[in-house]
Amino acid sequence: MTDHPSTGPADTTPTDGDTARRLLGRRALLAGAGGAATLAATGLVSGSGAVARPVAGLPAATAPTPLALLRRMISFDTQNFGEGGKTRAHAQWLRGVWDAAGVRSEIIPTPQPDNVHLIARIKGTTSARPLLLLGHSDVVPVERENWSVDPFAAVVKGGEIYGRGALDMKGANAASIAGLLRHVQEGHRFERDIIVLTDCDEEAGSYGSGWLAEKHWDKLDAGMVLTEGGWFLAQSNGTTPMLVTVTRQDKVYFNLDLYASGTATHSSKPIPDNAIVSLSRAVADIGDDLAPVHLTKVTREYFAALARATDDRRFANAIRLMLGTRSTKVRERAAALVVRYSDYPYLHSALLRTTTAFVIEDAGYKENVIPSEAHVRVNCRGIPGGEKPRDFVARLRRTLRGKDIEVRLGAPEGVSEADYLDQLDETWATAPASLDTPLYDAIERAAKRTYPKAVFSPALFEAGTSLGPWRERGIPGYGVYPYVIDNDQLIGMHGNDERIYVEALERGTDFMYRVFDGFRA
Structure with a gap:
């Protein structure tokens, strides 16, 4: 037995955010310099009082910057060595962020000490089934001796932010939450509830989304789910957006x-x-x-989009040969060329077999x-x-x-x-998520607005996610990592010197802002 029973009440431990809200009130948060002061009190901004970069054409907002959020998230050591991570401190801090923005949230303890889920809910204006944003707070362990920086210091250098979870997936959480908070700060309403679940035990453990769905499904019941997944790939220069994908199926x-x-x-x-x-x-x-290479409807669509997107003619021709041949031998040879010419060879090999x-x-x-x-x-x-x-x-x-x-x-x-x-x-045999949903439409519109010169495509995720409980109930789930990455950064996922571009994180926040814009009332 533990002191965190699964059927116990939501955590009501006071947080730094609670204190800040009592001292300054929500109005201060929404009022220019006062708002920045409130955010500083909750540890969300740097000493300079930096605020979120607004989307072009929109009024400035005092929501926390995605970089400030991500640096704070990385600073919490939530390593999961196989039996779940210690996520309570991270959840209590993030609860304070939601409190300061006037959004209700609750901590759900699991039977494992200091291993908790956090659920925030932004109320909508109708009874339409909610949109659920799913992001995990636990991270895989680090080999500290092989990092060039402290993996939990959130070091920024050379235009990149380093740290365990920077890519997978505290960076995605920071971009998504920053985008949502920007809407809240601007006084926008959504036409349905938006649930933000920051879960534990995604990387391993007994009390992940499956356990939470069994114990608290009423808090998670949604019509659509968005989590980690699709990659935003760059051209050969490593920074120019080439292909923006949303995953609709996991391997x-x-x-x-x-x-x-x-x-x-x-x-x-x-x-x-x-x-x-x-x-x-x-x-x-x-x-x-x-x-052997196996192409499906999902992966054929992906590689066809990749052939249109790349500025490398050899790469595009190899893809078209692979997709067009009926000969197994020719397909295998063409696939080998696809992998050889790709700037993301390990990703593309994994999507083929x-x-x-x-x-x-x-x-x-x-x-x-x-x-x-x-x-x-x-x-x-x-491959499904x-x-x-x-x-x-x-x-x-x-x-x-x-x-x-x-x-x-x-x-x-x-x-x-x-x-x-x-x-x-x-x-x-599980079918991929439908392309005929409000969430997929919102993601596609956001991609075309934020990355107008990139090609957009649905895709297969080469890894796995926490979407199981929703997929089992026939609820469509999708995935994005909303920032452009290069191959070295992709290799850093679950590896050493994990990092993403700061500018890509900021632009990815614009993307997520526009995804949520699709649900404005």
Whole structure:
């Protein structure tokens, strides 16, 4: 038992925002320099009192800048090592931000200490089903020794802001919340409720969106959901917007465990029957063997848009060849050219096939003992409508036949492999979110207004999100990371020196402002 029961009341702990509101009141927040003072009191702006850059043609607002929000978000160490992150301090601060803007919010504790969700709700003018904005506050762990800066200091240098979560996804949260607050500060009303869920346990843990939906669905019931996902890609110069995407489908996530066995013996007399050597050979074989290319309606539309968007003629021609051929051999060769010519090769390779990533390896326990077993975990992501996970697993087992490697599907505890493959089949067959919704229309309009020279397209997300509870109920969910990135920044996601451009964050806030503008009353 813990002191944070799942069925307990919402957190009512006083926050810095509560104090600021009592001392200065909401009017001060809305009144020029007084508003800036209020924001400074809640830790939202720098010492210069900087305020949000307004959208062209709109009046200036005193909403916090996205950079100020993001720097504060990064400063909270919400690392999730696999059992959930400690998000309470972050949630209490953000609750103060909502309080200062006059928006009601509540903290939902989970059974794990200091692991909480935060839900804010901006009331609309009609009973239309709400729009839910879903963003996670937990982040993956850091390897501090491999960072060039403190990963929680939110250092700005060379026009980029560094920090764990800068890209995934505190940056998206900052842009979205800054855009919403700008509307609130300007006195705008929305034609439906807008719910902002800042959840925990997205990266791992037992109390994420699934747990929250089971316990508090009445707080989350919505008609559409927007979360992390689609990438805003740049031309070869790394900054000019090229392709703006919104994801309507995630790849299918599953794990495999590979085991090799050998003879345990004294390390002074090595023998050929070595588990580590056998496993290493198997890993090398799989690592060199790309899964076949599978194009679906969703990925065909994406790559066709990419061919129109790029200013690299070789890249565009390779894409068109890949899309136009009926020959499997020609398609594979063209796909190899697509990846070679792409400025985002790892992203585009992942959108073409089932991927395998070797993520955890363990073997041995003492330096003078050759162990009898070695293990590696393989994280896999399949394309919905492409190669079925069961077919991929069967093909992998054929590849490793005769190598004395056992392949186990990483099914949840108590679930058989057969039943888990059936579950994966259902996920694989889930239809992408509809393109005929007010949210998709708002995203498309915002993209064309904010990035008029870029091509807009729906897409497949190569990773996963917290959208499961809504998708299970047939509620359409979409994803965007609302800032233009280059390939080095993309590699920094879950890696070292994670960062995004400050200017891209500001422009991404304009984009999110315009998305919400589509729901003005």
